[in-house]
Amino acid sequence: MNVAVFRKTLWDLRWGLVGWGVGxxxxxxxxxxxxxxxxxxxxxxxxxxxxxxxxxxxFFEGGGGSFTDYxxxxxxxxxxxxxxxxxxxxxxxxxxxxxxxxxxKTVDLLLAQPVSRASAxxxxxxxxxxxxxxxPAVVGVALVLSSATFDPGVPRWRLLSAPFYAIPFLVxxxxxxxxxxxxxxxxxxxxFAGAVLxxxxxxxxxxxxxxxxxxxxxxxxxxxxxDGNNGFHEGPDPAYWLVSVILAAGxxxxxxxxxxxxxxxx
Amino acid sequence: xxxxxxxxxxxxQRLGTSGLPLVCASCGFxxxxxxxxxxxAIEIREFSKRYGTSMAVEALxxxxxxxxxxxxxxxxxxxxxxxxxxxxxxLRPTRGxxxxxxxxAWSQAAILHHRIGYVPGELALYDDLTVEQLLRFIARIRGxxxxxxxxxxxxRLKIDPTRRVRTxxxxxxxxxxxLQAFVHEPPVLILDEPTAGLxxxxxxxxxxxxREARAQGRTVFLSSHGLREVEEVCDRIGMIRDGRLxxxxxxxxxxxxxxxxxxxxxxxxxRIEEFRHLAGVTDAAVQGRTLRVHIRGDADALVxxxxxxxxxxxxxxxxxxxxxxxxxYGGGPP
Ligand SMILES: Nc1ncnc2c1ncn2[C@@H]1O[C@H](COP(=O)(O)OP(=O)(O)OP(=O)(O)O)[C@@H](O)[C@H]1O
Ligand SMILES: [Mg+2]
Numbered sequence: 001m002n003v004a005v006f007r008k009t010l011w012d013l014r015w016g017l018v019g020w021g022v023g024x025x026x027x028x029x030x031x032x033x034x035x036x037x038x039x040x041x042x043x044x045x046x047x048x049x050x051x052x053x054x055x056x057x058x059f060f061e062g063g064g065g066s067f068t069d070y071x072x073x074x075x076x077x078x079x080x081x082x083x084x085x086x087x088x089x090x091x092x093x094x095x096x097x098x099x100x101x102x103x104x105k106t107v108d109l110l111l112a113q114p115v116s117r118a119s120a121x122x123x124x125x126x127x128x129x130x131x132x133x134x135x136p137a138v139v140g141v142a143l144v145l146s147s148a149t150f151d152p153g154v155p156r157w158r159l160l161s162a163p164f165y166a167i168p169f170l171v172x173x174x175x176x177x178x179x180x181x182x183x184x185x186x187x188x189x190x191x192f193a194g195a196v197l198x199x200x201x202x203x204x205x206x207x208x209x210x211x212x213x214x215x216x217x218x219x220x221x222x223x224x225x226x227d228g229n230n231g232f233h234e235g236p237d238p239a240y241w242l243v244s245v246i247l248a249a250g251x252x253x254x255x256x257x258x259x260x261x262x263x264x265x266x
Numbered sequence: 267x268x269x270x271x272x273x274x275x276x277x278x279q280r281l282g283t284s285g286l287p288l289v290c291a292s293c294g295f296x297x298x299x300x301x302x303x304x305x306x307a308i309e310i311r312e313f314s315k316r317y318g319t320s321m322a323v324e325a326l327x328x329x330x331x332x333x334x335x336x337x338x339x340x341x342x343x344x345x346x347x348x349x350x351x352x353x354x355x356x357l358r359p360t361r362g363x364x365x366x367x368x369x370x371a372w373s374q375a376a377i378l379h380h381r382i383g384y385v386p387g388e389l390a391l392y393d394d395l396t397v398e399q400l401l402r403f404i405a406r407i408r409g410x411x412x413x414x415x416x417x418x419x420x421x422r423l424k425i426d427p428t429r430r431v432r433t434x435x436x437x438x439x440x441x442x443x444x445l446q447a448f449v450h451e452p453p454v455l456i457l458d459e460p461t462a463g464l465x466x467x468x469x470x471x472x473x474x475x476x477r478e479a480r481a482q483g484r485t486v487f488l489s490s491h492g493l494r495e496v497e498e499v500c501d502r503i504g505m506i507r508d509g510r511l512x513x514x515x516x517x518x519x520x521x522x523x524x525x526x527x528x529x530x531x532x533x534x535x536x537r538i539e540e541f542r543h544l545a546g547v548t549d550a551a552v553q554g555r556t557l558r559v560h561i562r563g564d565a566d567a568l569v570x571x572x573x574x575x576x577x578x579x580x581x582x583x584x585x586x587x588x589x590x591x592x593x594x595y596g597g598g599p600p
Contacts, residue, residue: 004406105390109446112354112384113407116376264356265317266388 025142091194168244175251337496387458
């Protein structure tokens, strides 16, 4: 199988991998560095308990929680933001590797070669996916290493695997954004649509948590399929992964259909 | 792939397309290869392309014969690039069909591209790669690269493969674009303004490469603004304006029709009557010691009449392409 486009795209994404990997690793290490002093400070729990219930619900799934419990702390302060942060990267990267070639006019050079549009697009998506898996791996390692000085109270392999719960979310998000990119001709609209989706879904997700009557709305957002909060203690739920994979397959199929039909306007 | 033929005069093997007149590269023997007349290398039928509400190309039908150099000539915005990008399957025709080597340009693009070398009109290469990396990337997609041919073309086009694409001048980028199109020795070359940005020596080198490609039986479809360029290399020319094909003519025919502008500077002041009625002169004007004459066909009478004066300077050039269109195909400027 010819994977030249996959390899080149991976190469093009290398700085994103380094930047986001290192950035998020530092973020994780900072949070882990804070934890021992928080744990030693019981006043914090009293403060958390004094928070209005709505605020508490934003931070802790199902309401109450304690910052002196490592699992609760790292979920609320780091893992909860991981999908939002990574979707910012996915949106930019997908826009660049798909429509960026039209905007930069290099698409004429690429697709004048004997590679089908479907193959070129799928190879690019695969490269994006590879990086989307590599970043959580780096973050997982960072979580393990930077918690070496204290006892997190959970097995270390759970720490290592926690960021991977973002993968079903990222796969589905990638499918959605690439489908938009496969239809658009310029990066601007893709980034706009991607940002609206990423932030809009996030707000909807938070709203659904706050309002019991809107609870079911959370399933309309991709964030619901980010299982990091539950999985941290209870292990992965195959249903979430299944839904994400089905979503990803559907949006990937849509992306390929759109990309094969489109006029490549340079 | 093109079949191989043996020259009936010297016996040299060479590539060719059946049914075409060929000139043997070794002994100069001219003849026709055996076999039936082949299907045209490029067939465009009732092709139209619309962008939104504006029609870029309308009902264009055109055949490019296998083994010829075909020039696609027209002013800015005529629809040359649109047609070419449809031939590569980047744009979907609004109506009609485009076939290259018998394959549909839109639906069979990926297979077809094994057999096409293409230089885009607005060439963009991957800026952060070196020329070598770029060629290796393309070779990986294509599955192979002929290293000897690559080295030969690099030397011929004076390309430094270690340079990063971003640091290349416009002309040097264009040479890399040409290299990647020629290096796989495709049977069909589709070139959108291939010599844009090249210095005159390099332009001549590229023209020579085109003639060699033709001698090997390959087909070339190129676009250009320059009548002189297409005159120099093309067998036939298609003229397009406002998305409509005006005419397809052989270069010889066109040369007969196209006026040229001669400008003489004499030591004395000429009289216009001396020149106005000469054979082929369509228009003449005198301004001080300078004479400007539009002439169609051969310039013999004009030069002989001019010889009656002491000539300080003479200049001849093609009349603006747009003017050729207006003179021969009617209509004012768009
Ligand atoms: N992406 C586009 N959207 C809308 N109109 C377009 C687009 N690209 C080209 N056109 C229009 O289509 C017409 C033909 O353009 P095209 O680029 O094919 O001309 P051309 O003959 O290659 O010109 P040039 O000699 O300047 O390269 C022009 O009127 C142009 O404005
Ligand atoms: Mg053009």
